[in-house]
Amino acid sequence: MIKRKRTRQISIGPVKVGGDAPISIQSMTKTDTRDIQKTVHQIRRLEEAGCEIIRVAVVDEEAARAITEIKKKIRIPIIADIHFHPRLALRAMESGADGLRINPGNIGGRDRLKPIITEARDRFIPIRIGVNSGSLEKDLLKRFGGTTPEAMVSSALRTIEWMEDLGFHLIKVSLKASDVLRTVGAYRLFSKKSDYPLHLGVTEAGKGSGAIVKSSIGMGLLLSEGMGDTLRVSLTGDPMDEVRVGYEILRALNIRKRGIEIISCPTCGRCEVDLTRLVEKVERAVKKITTPLTVAIMGCVVNGPGEAKEADVGIAGGKGVGVLFKKGKVGRKVREKDFVPVLLREIYEMTEEK
Numbered sequence: 001m002i003k004r005k006r007t008r009q010i011s012i013g014p015v016k017v018g019g020d021a022p023i024s025i026q027s028m029t030k031t032d033t034r035d036i037q038k039t040v041h042q043i044r045r046l047e048e049a050g051c052e053i054i055r056v057a058v059v060d061e062e063a064a065r066a067i068t069e070i071k072k073k074i075r076i077p078i079i080a081d082i083h084f085h086p087r088l089a090l091r092a093m094e095s096g097a098d099g100l101r102i103n104p105g106n107i108g109g110r111d112r113l114k115p116i117i118t119e120a121r122d123r124f125i126p127i128r129i130g131v132n133s134g135s136l137e138k139d140l141l142k143r144f145g146g147t148t149p150e151a152m153v154s155s156a157l158r159t160i161e162w163m164e165d166l167g168f169h170l171i172k173v174s175l176k177a178s179d180v181l182r183t184v185g186a187y188r189l190f191s192k193k194s195d196y197p198l199h200l201g202v203t204e205a206g207k208g209s210g211a212i213v214k215s216s217i218g219m220g221l222l223l224s225e226g227m228g229d230t231l232r233v234s235l236t237g238d239p240m241d242e243v244r245v246g247y248e249i250l251r252a253l254n255i256r257k258r259g260i261e262i263i264s265c266p267t268c269g270r271c272e273v274d275l276t277r278l279v280e281k282v283e284r285a286v287k288k289i290t291t292p293l294t295v296a297i298m299g300c301v302v303n304g305p306g307e308a309k310e311a312d313v314g315i316a317g318g319k320g321v322g323v324l325f326k327k328g329k330v331g332r333k334v335r336e337k338d339f340v341p342v343l344l345r346e347i348y349e350m351t352e353e354k
Helices: 036-049 061-072 084-094 110-123 138-144 149-165 180-193 207-222 239-252 273-288 337-353
Strands: 010-012 015-017 024-028 053-057 078-082 100-102 127-132 171-176 260-264 293-298 313-317 321-326 329-335
Touching: 024 239, 036 053, 036 061, 036 239, 053 061, 053 329, 061 078, 061 084, 061 337, 084 100, 084 110, 100 110, 110 127, 110 149, 127 149, 138 149, 138 313, 149 171, 149 180, 171 180, 207 239, 260 273, 273 293, 273 313, 273 321, 273 337, 293 337, 329 337
Parallel strands: 024 053, 053 078, 078 100, 100 127, 127 171, 260 293, 293 313
Antiparallel strands: 010 015, 313 321, 321 329
16 A cells, blocks of 8 residues: 655645645647647647646747647646747736746746746636756756756755745646656655655656556556656656556556456466457457456466456457456356457446446
């Protein structure tokens, strides 16, 4: 049982972050924010996939103004991602952004932060201090001899001090690097020093299985130690994959469950059915189901039911015939050609009951 660290709670629009609120899944649009139609289309797809908070890049005044129209057409809260230019943060708040992400390494120091913090305080808009190992302040790089966890944490704590001096406490923090150990080290150190909520992520993780592994190990370690209030899996490519992997990480640690979890054996010489094709067909058919359910698809009747005894429902295949089982108990026989329709029928009935 994971004992989660109790952090302060803030609200990003209607979504509670920190305290005893569920760990929320975030993503970031890959579209040009100024293209309102494409951005809204992508956000709606992300909403359907289970995304709960979305971040958009604010590259200029036009992108900041676009937030007003985007907000009218989406359901989830929107965070404006700000770099270099404080005025863009002010414009984003005027346009209705539910939150800001600022990078202390490139926003320009205390004086340039002051108008952002003052406006956010008056509007009750939360700010994420997004420390990134690739853009740390030069004085901290010199003091700590590089992009160490200590340098990253110092950047966050210094920015927090500036915010608190102005009476602002609606703060969320991230400390991201592109390698796992530095990321984990920074979060662990910060968590010992502060109780502000944490947004987890391994930045610039890359694409494909390597990126998923890095993100899963990094965030999995932190989550297993009770850290984390929101997370984003940063992947090159379709942002829907970020949401899917995020939920898989939480599911693997029994933190949150959403949708169908498919348990399938790796196959061996006993397997007499095309298990890969069978799993793919079922995955496609249940992709949009959000009800939590565990489905086992096993390659033989020897160990199938036993290995998947915790599943809600499943099929253990044999040559020409298999068995349907529920909660590990063997049920009726099913012909091979009926594996998919029978299993899907059971899944639909069980999700409707739930």
